[in-house]
Amino acid sequence: MKKIITIGEILVEIMAVESGHGFTAPIQLVGPFASGAPAIFIDQAAKLGQPCGIVSAVGKDDFGTLNVERLRRDGVDVSAIGIHPTAATGSAFVRYRPDGNRDFIYNIRHSACSAIGLTSEAERLIDGADHLHIMGSALFFDGIVTAIFEATSRIKAKGGTVSFDPNIRKEMLELPGMREALAHALENTDLFMPSGQEIFLFTKSTDEKAAVADLLDRGIKAVVVKRGAQGASYFDRSGEAFAPAFKVEEVDPTGAGDSFGAAFVTCWLRGMEPRKALIVANAIGARAVSVKGPMEGTSTMGEIEAFLNEHGVPA
Ligand code: ATP
Ligand code: MG
Numbered sequence: 001m002k003k004i005i006t007i008g009e010i011l012v013e014i015m016a017v018e019s020g021h022g023f024t025a026p027i028q029l030v031g032p033f034a035s036g037a038p039a040i041f042i043d044q045a046a047k048l049g050q051p052c053g054i055v056s057a058v059g060k061d062d063f064g065t066l067n068v069e070r071l072r073r074d075g076v077d078v079s080a081i082g083i084h085p086t087a088a089t090g091s092a093f094v095r096y097r098p099d100g101n102r103d104f105i106y107n108i109r110h111s112a113c114s115a116i117g118l119t120s121e122a123e124r125l126i127d128g129a130d131h132l133h134i135m136g137s138a139l140f141f142d143g144i145v146t147a148i149f150e151a152t153s154r155i156k157a158k159g160g161t162v163s164f165d166p167n168i169r170k171e172m173l174e175l176p177g178m179r180e181a182l183a184h185a186l187e188n189t190d191l192f193m194p195s196g197q198e199i200f201l202f203t204k205s206t207d208e209k210a211a212v213a214d215l216l217d218r219g220i221k222a223v224v225v226k227r228g229a230q231g232a233s234y235f236d237r238s239g240e241a242f243a244p245a246f247k248v249e250e251v252d253p254t255g256a257g258d259s260f261g262a263a264f265v266t267c268w269l270r271g272m273e274p275r276k277a278l279i280v281a282n283a284i285g286a287r288a289v290s291v292k293g294p295m296e297g298t299s300t301m302g303e304i305e306a307f308l309n310e311h312g313v314p315a
Contacts (some may be wrong), residue, residue, distance in 0.1 A: 002130035002269045004045050004262075007055040007122070007147050008038030008138025009090055009113045010071075010081065012063040013254070015142055015194040016095035020211065022103045023093060032063055033293040034070045035092065038135045040255045044262035046075035050269070053077030053129070055122040055147055057115040063089035064112065069294070080125040084112035094254070102254075109141070116254050117143030118150055126151045129160065131269055133261070134189075136166035139181040148181075151189045160268075163191040165261050168199045173201075186220075192266060194262050195226035222274070224264055224281075226257055231282055232264075234274040243278035246286035246311050255294035260285035279314060283307050 014031035016023070036045070039052060045052045054076060058064030060083055067089065072078045090111035095103050126132075126147075133156045138144050152162055164185045172178060186192070186202050192215060205211040212223050212235045222236040231245040252282070263284040267277035283304050291297030299307070 001049075001051055003051040003053070003128060004131045004265060004269070005053050005055065005125055005129040005151065006038040006042050006043070006132060006133040006135060006146055007116070007151060008079065008135050009036040009108055009116070009142075010039045010054070010056045010058050010064075010067045011036040011090040011092050011108065011113075012112075013092050014093055016093075019096040019098050021097060022095060023105060023173040027095075029093070030292075032066060032091070033296060034067045035255070035294040036067075036090065037137050037258045038133075039067065039071065040258040040298070041078050041133055041135060041165075041262045043072045043074050043295055044259040045069055045266050046071070046264045047298050047300050048263065049075070049301065050266045051077070053080060053125045055080040055116065055119075055125060055151075057082040057084050057112045059084050059087050059089040059112040061089055062222065063091065067147070074298070077125065079311040080119065080121040082112075082115050082119055082121070084115045087114060114141065114143070116141065118147045122147055126154055129155055131155070131160055132162045133265060133267065134137065134162060134164045134185045135258075136182055138169040139174070139178060139185070140172065140175060142177075145177065145181045149257070152185070156188060157184075161190040162188050163193060163261070163265050165193045165195075165257065166199070166201055167195075167257065168201075190221045190229060191224065191265065192220050192222070193224045193264065194227065195257050196228070199223070199225055222268070224278070226260055228253075232260070232278050234278055236274070239280060241275040243275055243282050244314055245282055246307075248286045248290045250289045252292045252294075252297075253289050255297065256285045256288040259288040261297055279308075280304060283311070286311075
């Protein structure tokens with residue numbers, strides 16, 4: 001089986017129990033939960049039984065232990081997670097607003113994440129990998145960008161593949177070097193997985209069909225568009241497929257896109273037919289939104305089979 005790796009932040013997330021506006025007064029919180037988009041992605045791939053690992057860093061503290069033990073237990077190769085001697089593990093406080101938007105307070109840039117880079121353990125993990133998943137939100141830090149560029153060229157040089165989820169908010173685009181790093185990622189991408197409007201980040205086209213055609217013309221092998229509660233679509237040079245989302249109650253949407261991505265990449269690497277892969281990934285996204293906590297809704301293949309038995313496979 002092909003080994004998947006990713007490179008980027010590990011965090012804990014601490015959530016407000018009630019929705020409201022920000023954190024300017026004492027409120028009830030729940031957590032810490034294991035989190036970080038690359039960590040959620042790789043945890044989900046491991047739960048599906050795919051060999052996989054992450055290059056990251058945590059602090060010498062309980063938040064780090066919580067994350068590393070969780071990933072190890074679920075089957076992730078944690079050998080390239082560094083332990084920062086002084087900085088704390090990254091964290092994010094999140095509170096939903098009544099309209100469904102979120103307020104965040106992040107401690108990432110000055111956390112243990114600042115130690116993520118091309119360490120000797122990272123090089124060993126990269127040299128044993130067949131597939132690299134690039135999470136655009138991880139490109140905020142020079143050490144991470146350097147490690148991702150190096151992993152991209154080493155893995156592609158030996159015939160491996162790259163998937164890329166931009167997973168980015170507009171404000172992040174203005175960070176120095178961000179656009180260049182995203183463009184470099186796209187140039188090397190085999191499987192591109194934007195959500196909704198992100199498909200227009202790298203093209204002048206203003207309608208989706210033209211944007212997809214433009215991306216495929218530039219050498220990307222396949223594009224998967226995540227459409228939230230609508231489901232997801234797949235496009236390659238030989239055609240397209242769509243699968244509707246499953247009807248579930250949305251409790252916490254954080255992490256659905258990351259889990260969906262891991263499921264699709266895993267199925268794609270196993271040679272599964274695209275529409276079937278969309279159905280598995282939609283089921284995984286649906287289970288992820290039904291559970292509170294970013295990584296708490298990741299699924300095993302057994303859980304997905306049970307979910308599909310209960311909800312039915314779309315016609
Ligand atoms: P994220 O906020 O994690 O970055 P995303 O924008 O990358 O998410 P979404 O399109 O929101 O990704 O969600 C990914 C997948 O999860 C969807 O394609 C769908 O299969 C599933 N999903 C998301 N929201 C819902 C929902 N409300 N009901 C059912 N399935 C959902
Ligand atoms: Mg996303």
